[in-house]
Amino acid sequence: MSERLDKWLSDRSADSRKEIKTLIRGRQVRVNDAVVTDPGHHVVPGDTVSVRGVVVTADQFVYIMLNKPQGVVSVSSAPGDRTVIDLLPPQMRRPDLFPAGRLDRDTTGFVLITNDGEFAHRILSPKKHVDKVYRVSLRDPAQESYIQAFADGLVLGDGTKCLSAVLIFSDDPRCVTVRLREGRYHQVKRMFASLGNQVVQLHRESIGTVLLDPALAPGECRPLTKEEIQKMLDSSDG
Numbered sequence: 001m002s003e004r005l006d007k008w009l010s011d012r013s014a015d016s017r018k019e020i021k022t023l024i025r026g027r028q029v030r031v032n033d034a035v036v037t038d039p040g041h042h043v044v045p046g047d048t049v050s051v052r053g054v055v056v057t058a059d060q061f062v063y064i065m066l067n068k069p070q071g072v073v074s075v076s077s078a079p080g081d082r083t084v085i086d087l088l089p090p091q092m093r094r095p096d097l098f099p100a101g102r103l104d105r106d107t108t109g110f111v112l113i114t115n116d117g118e119f120a121h122r123i124l125s126p127k128k129h130v131d132k133v134y135r136v137s138l139r140d141p142a143q144e145s146y147i148q149a150f151a152d153g154l155v156l157g158d159g160t161k162c163l164s165a166v167l168i169f170s171d172d173p174r175c176v177t178v179r180l181r182e183g184r185y186h187q188v189k190r191m192f193a194s195l196g197n198q199v200v201q202l203h204r205e206s207i208g209t210v211l212l213d214p215a216l217a218p219g220e221c222r223p224l225t226k227e228e229i230q231k232m233l234d235s236s237d238g
């Protein structure tokens, strides 16, 4: 099925249709290596479209791994704040992207950005059992008794009970790893608060069986590979 070039591009970019028409008329857009100046030119499946030399992905759905730095908010737009979407390079931006799940402003690590609502639901729903793993630095050393308390399901300050979670010790009792399948507001911080401790630093290391790529510096991102997308789906039940 063919589609107008200006519409095709505006569905895959953060620029307005008007801005896109200006780019096209300004000879900045190529289709299959030929400059196209007509916004009504029809794009067909298999065409390669580039803007200022950068190829625009034709995929309907996109899945991006971001290493979120501190101070950035996990929403699509927040006037006056820097969002995870603002960190994407221009050629990756599209108006329909959103972060699948939130990390607090001061939490770092793996954020999945997508435009696929069904995929996001599978990753986020506790019923689908996709574990999230966090590296946690604590104010006070973790106690052995925490392990059972996490496994039993901690009761938070508001009286609600968490699902069973796994706490793993390292050589340093102030540095532990937590594996959980829920994503409640401030959940890890509230879990440790319920034990009289305090989270000093929090970093998400993985979603399902997909690890945050150690090659990504804070603020950097890359598309998930096909294998990683499949691994995330395989991590979910049903």
Ligand code: URA
Residues within 6 Å of the ligand: 102, 103, 104, 105, 107, 185, 186, 187, 188, 189, 190, 202
């Ligand atoms: N739990 C928290 O407390 N904060 C996060 O950002 C993620 C999990």
